[in-house]
Amino acid sequence: MTDTERKALALVNEVRTERGWQPHRTLSQYDCSRTLTLCRAIEQHEAFRQEVSDAVEGVVNSTYMPAPSEHKLRRFIIAKPDPLDEAVKEAASKWMNAQEPLTDGVRAAIEKRGGKIVWGEG
Numbered sequence: 001m002t003d004t005e006r007k008a009l010a011l012v013n014e015v016r017t018e019r020g021w022q023p024h025r026t027l028s029q030y031d032c033s034r035t036l037t038l039c040r041a042i043e044q045h046e047a048f049r050q051e052v053s054d055a056v057e058g059v060v061n062s063t064y065m066p067a068p069s070e071h072k073l074r075r076f077i078i079a080k081p082d083p084l085d086e087a088v089k090e091a092a093s094k095w096m097n098a099q100e101p102l103t104d105g106v107r108a109a110i111e112k113r114g115g116k117i118v119w120g121e122g
Helices: 003-018 032-062 067-074 085-095 104-110
Strands: none
Touching: 003 032, 003 085, 032 067
């Protein structure tokens, strides 16, 4: 299940709980168009949040702002994910599903993000 699908399931279950219904364990495969619509709306919302975050971060980093104003804007800045952390999560997910050896997965995921492994001489 993707992060978007987890968020969609959480929203569906929030509404179901409010109405006194049992929560779902997974997203319904029988209501594909509604599920896809909800996932698409979440993805668009996440993209907009990232756009706002990047714009606010640009303003905060490029102008002098007194501390109180800066603190009020910082809450709109989304922390950037660590590319190594993301690469390892992706590789571990594939490895746990026995799709490929863990080392191959880590290498591929790092390269996919524009990174490379460099060994230093000590």
